[in-house]
Amino acid sequence: MTGCQEKVDKDVTWPEWASRPVISAPAVTAGSASIVAGSNVEFSAEVSDDYNELSDYDLEVRYGDNVVYRHTESLTGNSATVELEFVMPFAAYLDAGDFYPEITLTVRNVENGSNSVRVAKENNVMVMRPESPEKLYIVDNSGNVLELEKGSGDYIYSTSSEALDGLGTEFWIAEKVTGTSPDFSGFVWGSENGVPAIVQEGGDAIKTPDSAGYGFKKMGFDIYSFELDKLVDYTVTVDRSAMASAEESGVSYLSMENVSLIKDCEMVFVGFDDLASMLQPDRFEVLDETTAKFTGNTQNWSIWYDVPDNWLIVNYAVNNTSGQLWITGTKSCFPLGNDDTVNELNYFAGDGKVRFASLSAVKDDNGDFSIMLYLKDGFALQLYRWVAWGTVISLESLTPDIGYITDDGIYIMQGTSFTPGVYLLKASFTNEGNASGVGATAQVSLEYVSL
Numbered sequence: 001m002t003g004c005q006e007k008v009d010k011d012v013t014w015p016e017w018a019s020r021p022v023i024s025a026p027a028v029t030a031g032s033a034s035i036v037a038g039s040n041v042e043f044s045a046e047v048s049d050d051y052n053e054l055s056d057y058d059l060e061v062r063y064g065d066n067v068v069y070r071h072t073e074s075l076t077g078n079s080a081t082v083e084l085e086f087v088m089p090f091a092a093y094l095d096a097g098d099f100y101p102e103i104t105l106t107v108r109n110v111e112n113g114s115n116s117v118r119v120a121k122e123n124n125v126m127v128m129r130p131e132s133p134e135k136l137y138i139v140d141n142s143g144n145v146l147e148l149e150k151g152s153g154d155y156i157y158s159t160s161s162e163a164l165d166g167l168g169t170e171f172w173i174a175e176k177v178t179g180t181s182p183d184f185s186g187f188v189w190g191s192e193n194g195v196p197a198i199v200q201e202g203g204d205a206i207k208t209p210d211s212a213g214y215g216f217k218k219m220g221f222d223i224y225s226f227e228l229d230k231l232v233d234y235t236v237t238v239d240r241s242a243m244a245s246a247e248e249s250g251v252s253y254l255s256m257e258n259v260s261l262i263k264d265c266e267m268v269f270v271g272f273d274d275l276a277s278m279l280q281p282d283r284f285e286v287l288d289e290t291t292a293k294f295t296g297n298t299q300n301w302s303i304w305y306d307v308p309d310n311w312l313i314v315n316y317a318v319n320n321t322s323g324q325l326w327i328t329g330t331k332s333c334f335p336l337g338n339d340d341t342v343n344e345l346n347y348f349a350g351d352g353k354v355r356f357a358s359l360s361a362v363k364d365d366n367g368d369f370s371i372m373l374y375l376k377d378g379f380a381l382q383l384y385r386w387v388a389w390g391t392v393i394s395l396e397s398l399t400p401d402i403g404y405i406t407d408d409g410i411y412i413m414q415g416t417s418f419t420p421g422v423y424l425l426k427a428s429f430t431n432e433g434n435a436s437g438v439g440a441t442a443q444v445s446l447e448y449v450s451l
């Protein structure tokens with residue numbers, strides 16, 4: 001920086017400014033270059049700031065996109081040595097092989113100036129997955145102990161019993177048991193922030209999922225994703241020969257009206273061909289050639305099978321009931337298999353195929369909605385809820401580059417970075433409005449899905 005003034009008064013008081021703390025020598029050590037997840041490690045770094053006092057630091061550990069450990073602590077003065085001993089977690093999505101966690105130290109000063117440094121590979125430790133046990137155990141709060149046997153691969157475990165009667169209100173999944181209790185000298189999965197995670201003694205148990213009073217036919221666990229796999233002891237049979245035949249606007253279809261479906265129940269399909277090519281992928285998990293698990297929310301549904309297009313969907317049994325979300329629009333349809341489908345929404349153009357002009361969303365345990373859609377260039381979507389189809393929901397897009405909201409706040413339209421494909425539309429209501437839904441607002445997002 002230069003100037004024209006020949007003399008500068010150096011005896012001035014410079015204003016405070018948000019300097020950046022200096023971080024040096026960040027490192028993780030454990031006595032060896034590689035460790036098994038669940039082992040103790042030590043982190044250290046030198047931090048300083050000559051211009052402003054230090055305020056605090058964050059240490060964050062990631063396995064891919066998942067934050068598996070975070071620690072925050074206050075700092076004082078202009079320099080400090082950060083030293084921290086912690087357990088390198090055994091957490092979901094920990095890959096096998098030469099895996100180095102992403103470890104980042106962020107330091108802030110009192111003027112909110114900050115600096116972040118990631119630990120270099122040569123100063124990090126390799127983290128290995130623990131060896132997968134031959135068995136796991138479900139231990140519930142009623143004193144029941146159930147064996148989970150290893151299935152195909154290294155990570156999938158499931159019960160072998162035909163039905164699980166009397167499962168308590170909560171349970172742990174344990175590597176070892178002592179009597180009727182989980183043995184915390186081994187790995188024990190409980191619950192953190194509502195999802196399965198490794199816990200220590202005194203940690204929360206996993207809440208037993210709702211089975212609508214039917215119990216479970218199978219319970220399984222994936223020790224890679226830390227996700228439960230469950231099958232409710234309730235079966236619905238869809239027999240093509242027993243379905244009612246109808247025609248609407250030249251479209252032939254078969255139907256089963258007002259069918260009670262339970263989340264994670266078993267559905268057996270008789271007289272149909274390849275299930276993967278005809279079932280909605282966001283509410284069915286194909287189990288074998290004739291059987292699928294229903295993964296939508298528990299309620300009464302109507303099942304329609306479009307005969308010419310081999311298209312089977314479930315839609316709300318009653319059109320005008322609260323607690324539902326409908327999607328209408330154009331240039332959009334359900335994805336079937338891994339490609340586009342001819343069953344394109346054309347609601348705005350008054351398409352005669354009104355039986356399939358609107359699609360139903362699935363509601364999760366938090367009351368949020370989602371639906372998987374194939375979106376084409378020029379798509380436009382509108383959301384409806386409650387009794388009146390004319391009720392307007394004011395929308396806010398969390399992903400405007402993919403789908404932005406029109407100025408009137410009603411329609412989701414193609415954004416600047418959109419490319420045709422399969423997307424998961426999520427909607428979370430920030431305001432439910434009055435009893436008829438007037439005044440309701442929702443945040444929506446579109447997330448690309450690779451089938």
